[in-house]
Amino acid sequence: MKSENPAVALIGPGAIGTTIAAALHEVGRTPMIYGRSAHSRLELRFEGGNIVVPGPVQTSPAEIKNPVDLVFIAVKSTQIEAIAPWLAALCGANTVVCVLQNGVEQQALVAPYVSGSPILPAVVWFPAQREPDASVWLRAKPRLTLPDTAEARRVLDALHGTRCAVDLAADFTSIAWRKLLQNAVAGLMVLSGRRAGMYSRADITALSLAYLRECLTVARAEGAILGDEIPQEIIDGFQRAPADLGTSILADRVAGFPLEWDIRNGVVQRMGRAHGIPTPISDVVVPLLAAASDGPG
Template identity: 30%
Template sequence: MRYIVIGAGAVGGTIGARLHQGGHEVLLIARGAHYEALRRDGLRLVTPDSDETLDIPAADGPVPTRDDDVLILATKSQDTVAALAPWPSGLPVVCAQNGVDNERMVLRRFERVYGMCVWLPAQHMEPGLVEAYGHPNSGMLHVGRYPQGVDELTTQIVTDLGKRDLVAHAAPDVMRWKYGKLLGNLGNAVEALLGHVPGLENVLRRAREEAMTVLRAAGIDYSTPEEEAESRGDQVNGRPIEGSKRGGGSSWQSLARGSGSIEADYLNGEIVLLGRLHGVPTPVNEVLRREANRHAREKLPPGSMPMETLLALIDGRSAAGSR
C-alpha cells in the first residue's frame, strides 16, 4: 500500500515522515518552494531528540495512481475541494484535518472516506523543514470510517501509523472525537489574533462555552478534554526543540507565513453555522471568524490585534444581538 500525503506541511509532513520511517511507501505532495526543497534535499524532520533528513519521493501535483493507493489529505479545510479535484474518486481518502466538514465535502465525490482526529504539535515555517514537538511520540491519531465505523482499511492504517513514533487508535465514533477537537481549535483564531497575552484564556473560555451551548442545541456529542488526556496519557507531550522557537498553532502559522487565507470559516465558522441553524446566538465565534479572515486577507502578522479591540468587538456584537 502506498500513502500519498496531500499537503506535506506540519501535520502531513510529520505523518508522511513517520510512515516512511516505519517502512511504508510514501509520496509527499507539496507546492512551490516547499516542493522544490523536498525534491532537491528531502524532508528535514526535527524533533526534541532527533534531526533527520529523509529521502521521501515528492511531487507538486497528481501522479499516475495505483489500486493500493491511500490519499491522506492534510491541507487546510479551505483548500480541500481544490486539493482533491485532480485525484481519482475511486481512491480512499483520510481527512487528517481540523474541523468537521471536510469528510462531508469529500464524500460528495469519494465513496470511501475516513476521518482522522489529529493531536500533533508541529510547525512548518521553512521550505523542506518540519518541526514536530511531541515526545516521546510525535502525535496521537484517531481514525475511523466516515460517518462512523471501523473496517479492514481502518485497521491497516492504524497499524501502519503506529509502527514509528505515532500513537494511533481505531475509532468507530471518530467524528465525536473531531467535534471534541473542534472545541479546542476555536482557540486557533484567538492565538492568531492576540498572540500569547494575558487574558487569552478568558476569550477562549467564552468561545468554548458558546460552542458547547450550540452543540447541545444541535444534539451533537463530543469527546471531552478528560477523555483526550486519558487516551494520550504520557505518550505525547510537547517539548522544546533546541535552536527552534515555536510560534503557535496552524492559524498562527498561516498569518506568520502571510498565506492570505486561514481556516477560521471551518472552525469558529462551524459554530456560527450551527448557531444559525438552531437559533443560538454566537457573537464570540462570529467576531473571531470575521477578524481572523480579515487579518489573513490583509496579511497582518499574528498577535497584531490588541486585546481591548477584540473584546470591544465581541461585546458590541453581543449587545447588538440582544436588542
C-alpha cells in the same frame, strides 16, 4: 479491508504531512508524496533526533498511473479544490481517503472530489511546525484518532509499528468537537498576534472560557457528549504549554496565507444559527478572522 503494507500516497508535505511521511519512511514504508513544490527531501526533527525522507516530492498528477490503497490528505481545507487532479488520479472505488485536517466537516468538504471513495476523518493530536529551513519541528509524540470503522483498519495497517499512534473511537463525534473547541479558541492568537503565553492573562482566560462555553453549547446540539469541565481543561492545556507554542492558523496569518477561519470558527456560528443558538462571541470573532484572511484592505 485488511491489507498488509497497503500502497500509500500523501498529498501535502507540510508540517502534518511531513510527520506522517517520516513515520512511514522510518519503518521502510515510504509513501508516494505529492505537493506543489518539488522538495528534494523532507526532514522531521524532534527531541533526540531527526528523520530525513528522500525526495523529490512529485508535483504532477500526470505521473500517477494507478489508484492506491490509502491516500492521506494533509493540505489545509482552503486547498482542497487545488488538489482535485491528484485525488482523481489516486483514488479508485476501494481507495480509503484519510483527511488529516481540522474541523468536523472533512467528509462533506472532500466528497465532491473523490468519486465515491470512502472518506475517513481524523483528529490530529500533535503540534508540528515548519521551520524557516523548511524542516518540521515535532513537539510531541504524534497521535491520530479515527472513527472505529472498517475503513480505519487500512490506516492501522499502514501505521502499525510506527512512531505515530492510532486510536479508534466509538464516539468520534465528541472527540472531533472537543478538538474543534481547542482549535476555535486558538484562533484568538490570530487576533492578538500572540502565542500560547497569552492565555496566562486573566482577561484572555475569561474571554476564552466564555467563547468555549458558547462553542460547547453548539457542539452538544450537534450530538457531542462533552462535560462542563471541557472549557477549563482546554485553557489549562494552553497555560501548561510552552509560551512560544503557536498554531497553524497563526502561522498562516504571519505568512499572509488564507486562513481556515470557516472550518475552525465559522462552523460554530453557522451551526449555532441552524440550531437557533445565540453566538455573540462568534459574531465578533468570525468576521475579524474572515477579514484577516480574505480582506479587502
